[in-house]
Amino acid sequence: MTDSRSQSTYQVRLGWGEKALTQLASSGIVVVIDVLGSPEKLAASAAALPKKPTVFIGNLRNASATAQAVYDEQIARGGRTAINLVLAGDDGYFAVEDYLAAGAIADGISARGLDHSAPDVAVATEGFRPLKRALKHLISASASGLALAADGRRDEIKEAAALDADPDPIRVVIADED
Numbered sequence: 001m002t003d004s005r006s007q008s009t010y011q012v013r014l015g016w017g018e019k020a021l022t023q024l025a026s027s028g029i030v031v032v033i034d035v036l037g038s039p040e041k042l043a044a045s046a047a048a049l050p051k052k053p054t055v056f057i058g059n060l061r062n063a064s065a066t067a068q069a070v071y072d073e074q075i076a077r078g079g080r081t082a083i084n085l086v087l088a089g090d091d092g093y094f095a096v097e098d099y100l101a102a103g104a105i106a107d108g109i110s111a112r113g114l115d116h117s118a119p120d121v122a123v124a125t126e127g128f129r130p131l132k133r134a135l136k137h138l139i140s141a142s143a144s145g146l147a148l149a150a151d152g153r154r155d156e157i158k159e160a161a162a163l164d165a166d167p168d169p170i171r172v173v174i175a176d177e178d
Contacts, residue, residue, distance in 0.1 A: 007118040011082055012085065012110075013083070013120070014086075017042065017092065021045055026053075027051075028083075029082070030084045030086055031056045032057050035098055039057050047174040048174065056070065056169050060097070066105050066108070071109065085102050085105065087099060097144055097161075107129060110125060
């Protein structure tokens with residue numbers, strides 16, 4: 001029997017950190033989600049997976065652009081493509097800002113017709129929708145936001161909470177090693 005945590009029966013799935021890269025069923029698209037951190041290492045790990053998925057880095061600033069890029073990638077592939085949303089978290093801890101960004105991206109994916117989502121994705125999406133107007137407050141009040149504010153980095157928090165401020169998705173391209 002397949003591990004139920006793999007969410008293999010769903011098209012859109014959600015998991016946390018490095019563990020999600022191996023725990024979730026293999027997918028053609030991985031979206032690494034990180035609002036206040038540095039997603040590069042996790043994104044590189046995703047791009048290095050055996051099936052070489054297309055990898056995007058998503059956050060609140062590019063949520064709609066990322067959703068569109070995921071949709072476009074599926075169309076380019078010519079068929080239903082599994083999508084793993086992988087939240088970076090905050091040094092292994094739950095990061096409310098990443099969960100909200102996952103909900104924003106999943107909401108955009110669903111609006112484009114890709115809505116066979118795991119319950120984890122549905123909860124993130126439905127958590128995001130009614131809280132959309134409170135993003136700045138929620139992110140500044142999160143553990144990660146409070147830590148940044150204590151370091152005098154309040155401007156970064158405000159910038160990170162700007163929903164759809166960036167019109168371009170971030171696609172991860174790893175150079176082939178020869």
